[in-house]
Amino acid sequence: MIDGRFVVVPAAYVFLLRGTGEATQVLLQLRQNTGFMDEHWAAAAAGHVERGETAYDAARREALEEIGVTEVALEFVTAMQRTRGGEPIDERIDFFFTSRSWSGEPRILEPTKAAALRWCRLDDLPEPVVPHERAVLDAVRSGTTAAYSTFGF
Template identity: 65%
Template sequence: MTDRFRVIPASYVLLLREGTGGTEVLLQLRANTGFMDGHWAAAAAGHVEAGESAVAAAAREAVEELGIVVAAADLVPLTAVHRTRGNGNPIDERVDFFFTCRRWTGDPYPAEPDRSAGLDWFALDALPAATVPHERAVLDALRAGRTDAVRTHGFG
């Protein structure tokens, strides 16, 4: 018999728009979160709460972090990432659900300013060097048109 671990689910919303240089994604500069501060990340992302679906979590995070409303029908599943930090700590075993979104209501702004050092749009082929690694892998795959239904990150 093998040991089982529990995974922590999270939902990510990749807001996309067409810019002069092609497809752009809205990223948020992390600050005061305790994880990857100083790195750019999906503008809206967070844990799925008990009794909540991954889709509902994505829509909720868009309101909480960006002050915008996203309809569930406008959240397009992109990929799921099963990731680990390889340290055996249960909090570092994750499953992340990534959604793209091209339509929302409102103008995005840092709705949790104490946890953000800003928002900016980046062309998919000109992402900042300091992007959260597992998110960078998803964005690079999106740019290349090679997103798998399920990806892994951090496993040997």
């Protein structure tokens, strides 16, 4: 907190998708040793937006660093303003993207942070999924995404 105000922390998420209709799948990683939502399924690539970097640039960088894919054709899904139900934490702004086109075969490049990488049907996600990410995946599945969303308020 600076001068009584929250610091807003930006992050970018990439959901790689394949298939169509009810057979649409998303690539998820099982988090471990990160200190946040370990043992939860999450976007295969995600991380903080660095100083001087756009959310698009961060999404592409994270996809390369975490799963080794390049030329990620990003489609913007939503910007989510997020907090933890009134707890005195930094507020978050998360930029979510999907991609159906990329170069390279996704693989775990940070094995200390990801225990597994799995393609999962959008209508049959594993448990547990990071809650705010699940909200976005449910909206992607149902076709109800909005440019701006909130979580935890």
